[in-house]
Amino acid sequence: MSGRVIVAGAGCGDYDLITMRGYEALKSCDVVIYDSLIDSRLLDFCKDGAEKICVGKRADTAPRRRR
Numbered sequence: 001m002s003g004r005v006i007v008a009g010a011g012c013g014d015y016d017l018i019t020m021r022g023y024e025a026l027k028s029c030d031v032v033i034y035d036s037l038i039d040s041r042l043l044d045f046c047k048d049g050a051e052k053i054c055v056g057k058r059a060d061t062a063p064r065r066r067r
Helices: 020-028 039-045
Strands: 031-034 051-054 064-066
Touching: 020 039, 031 064
Parallel strands: 031 051
Antiparallel strands: 051 064
């Protein structure tokens, strides 16, 4: 199996200030691993069917998967 891992920062907090490279990465990836600090609207840029895995740690919460 081969693939590629892209690490992209979520920027300064405004979801519409994501870089074009970050936007293109979200549109093309099969799996997105993110933390609880991002603006959840960024996940709207993911392609249909992309698996979204939250690994953010907050008190009394466990990681969750979204489809």
